[in-house]
Amino acid sequence: MKNTPNFQPKNIVKTIQTLTEKGLKVVDRATQGKTWAEVVEPIDAFEFELGQHTSVNSHLNAVMFSEEFNAEYEQTLSLITNFYSEVSSNKALYQAYKDLLKTDLNTQQTYILNETIKDFELSGVGLERAMSKRFKAIKGRLSILSNQFSKNSLLSTNEWKKTVTKTDLAGYDEDSLAKVKTDSGYEISLQMPIYMDVMAYADSRDLREEVYKAYISRASEVGITDKKFDNKSTMNEILTLRKEMAEILGFENYAAYSIAAKMVDSDRQVTDFLDDLVMQSKPQAEQELAELKVFAGVDLMPWDLGYYAEKLKEQKFDFKKSDLTPYFPEKRVLKGLFITIENLYKVSISIVDEACYHPDVRILDISNSVETVGRIYLDIYARKDKRGGAWMADYQPLMGDENPVAFVVCNLNSSTEDKPALFEFDEIVTLFHEFGHALHHILTQVKYPSAAGISGVPWDGVELPSQYMEFFCYEKAVVKLLSKHWQTGESLPDDLYDKLIAAKDFQSALGMLRQCEFSLWDIKTHSENKDTYAVLNEVRKATALIKIVDENRFLNTFGHIFSGGYAAGYFSYKWAEVLAADAYYYVKSQGGIGSQASVDFMHCILEVGGSLDFMQQYLKFRGEKPSVTALLKANGINNIRKQ
Template identity: 40%
Template structure:
């Protein structure tokens, strides 16, 4: 095998992928895709689904299946050689996408199919793909002059390079900082599991003592438990100034210029296409129809949440003063005293909770929940090619024994791995004749890795994160749509794509579901009722603070794209300060540079779309309220969610699918109730 990226194998051979393989393979597949488009257009006016759309989709699927493992490896085991190969291909892929989107002959061919009498004989998914394609042709500038088309192409290429560079800077800044501590006394307050992790990190780096890093498990442990306020402040500053012009690495991985360039290019792109700003362009493919809808939605939530958020902060300040004689609260004190307060009022220790959630119980429990809801059977496959020893691989069969999907799980944080948690598609479902291409997903997290012989112990937040990403995975894998453009998560409005993921989080708070996924890692003892009641009592602890924090992110993101003015630049921190004055109750220090590492909007798919988390939470909360009425494992309701939401993918509008499941349009009531906020 000369180049594994050019095989027709469904599953990638990760170990065989070499950086030098990447660019030649992508060049060849791009050439094949272009040749396919040209060949299909030779049929002149006799355009049909089978003669035009299907063969082009097959060629692009082969390209996507080759690029997917390269992109994934670049995220989970980044190195200089792979990064160089990845970045060399980005402009080529961008050029191809723009070229296809601006191909007038192809646009006219799609339009002829849409106008032909046979259009009505196509199934609803095929019709949706064609309608989406006609929309996307316009959003790709098919109607622009040649001069403007060229500029559009240049913008897209520059954006792909700048957003990749932004993410690389965040990754490099995260990996570049560490603090070695020689005396264990300096870590007083931190749990033994976190100290063991710091010791293991030092050993792996060839250092004596204990190593703290900016990987989230290490950062979070310091901010939540370390008694040393000086240490908390130092780590807080290092974390919140990553990839910026200030802080301990100031200027080394600075994203300041990139942020301005990205906003400028997005604005120019929107103007070229006839929109007033990038926020309007972003909404062209979402449920929300105009910027006023988004701003009004977010400000309505802020109005309902701000008073509770302020009360949450006042209660925390009072607790710190009265119980710990601590007066001057700073951001690096919030998590620390919040955990003290949680233990004081609820007698709830996160470390105690972790003891009942070893990954060896959580994963089987997650699969048991899916089995009860949807009749799935999930089994592990041990003989597979992987990129890291921690990775596991599973397959899903339905109640009829049909293979529905497969997925990789990569749970633990490590150097050279992008932070956060995400689901991505490895292979998408399609049907060709009698053959069905089984969908495959990547589920990636950054949880605290195991230390010594003990299994990895998960916080309840980590359990919830795993359920969230698995919800995305089920949306991708359980689809019954046969056409690539709208199978799985493809073609789903971006502000509805979080519905299945947030929906799954609800089972992490149900006693019957927790019984399936918990058990003490040493004794196997089930989660005690008393501990569960404490968790439930503390469920909405500081929910107001969390809500306004998410609204701060959402409003900031939307406004910097909505209000961009070329002559004034992005005004990133000016707008952020305005948003904070409007909705926030905690004001961070001037050195805080969180936008510099906000990869969701500057490197991910959430630009002018971060509000989607809250928008979709309205849908997910309302959907789950039906299970609250019928029973959390009610098979009829589970089957309805499976068939109306998960299996339909992007084949119908998200609102129509929601109404089919719920019987009506969503209301905000369940969201507020689940967050403990009065309507």
């Protein structure tokens, strides 16, 4: 790769300050331009340069968190926000873009310009001086609050630990015990892989309750951890400022403002879509819960669900998660993932032997038959100084002879002294998901950075490539590629594969209800002037089938909404899942992996990015509109009425 990230940045505040000052001069010159080359290209080139610095800073703050670096990072946020506020409110630049529409442009350039003009208008370019100043101040404050929310979530998660004995962990197998073994005994924490094991395997109901309550109350006023991490006031201020920002632009609420940049037409369309999914899923979800209650024989509490679900699943399908994990050692999983991608999209993936910011990180080069087309930095293990969850972030888009570069981050199980990292199948699904995002970014053919890869893609379309990829990791041929017992070398036996597939949709309707609950809460909390927990309680009347404990402060660590990009857009997961299921079943019917249809998906969706209308591109690939029937089928939900 010609241009690699600098993972040891110094003087980041001064660097960003110098760059943003340079950027304003670039913008000023661009306002005098009359052609695409004079207006758009200089700004694209500068944003490419600035983005390299801001993305590395953001990445390191998320995966190698330290108070010292975060203090500097926080100082850069206002500089970056102020710069983009200045650019997006520059009336002369706005007019220069509008004037370009009268010049000789190709189809992609015309589409990009129209979308850019819409972005200007949604960023307050038409506001008069006092309102423009307030709008910029709100955006600056929101960037600070977002980082504060994320930091509080991380620190409160890290603060809780508990020393336990092997007896306390009755129900654990040796692999699960190895994850929490210390020099002096055993220690559990709220890191996701550890928390999930407690919920699924610990026989001690008291221990599950303690850990659940510690986890669900993080960063709150009732949390076991330090109350200084309470995120409620941060959340309230974020919601208040979002509402004010939307109203300044003439929108009724933030939901309407958010949806103006998405494929859907209104928040009503979103709630109708979600309400329909709830209605079609709820009867099966009630049956699933009733079955679990009978099996458990106790009055189910939230900390019982994972435990008894695992036991019921084991009884119904005659296997348990721990039967699968020995077949999925990390090296084999990655090799199988890479081969699957290579077969899908006619590319090759090679591991690059270079030092990076952490020994866990792998560097991957993606090539076609002619040349290297992009690079991925893969950071997959959970660490104390690393933000929870999984995500893909872009370092740079395609620009001239510079290839796109992406970061893929997960928080999966790591190796122990005597065993390689052994992945649970859900973790493999997560890997496929994030690589779907990365391939969307890497395989772009768009020469305009503002629309290359994931740039410019509507938020309710951005999850299509990732969720589409998830489907392939259940195919038998792919599972054979992914699996090789870490001791015997045997691939996953056919009988275990059959059980895995039979169990794939276990309690899927309950899962659908939960995701609809999050999505409905999100869209309603950004459209109703109510306390966000009051909104959640109202939504739960239709979606929640089990008791909610008083300590539940789930929203206080809901990073997708308060420190990510999903505000009034969490429904995008389900909206895009409809597209993904529809796309997968179509490709499967046309020959599956390696077929012309799978290559067409790359050409029509991945390569085009945000340079053309997303739904029109989907229709070009698919030939017809997607149906929610595909989503219900993919989840094994049988209450399917005629569409």
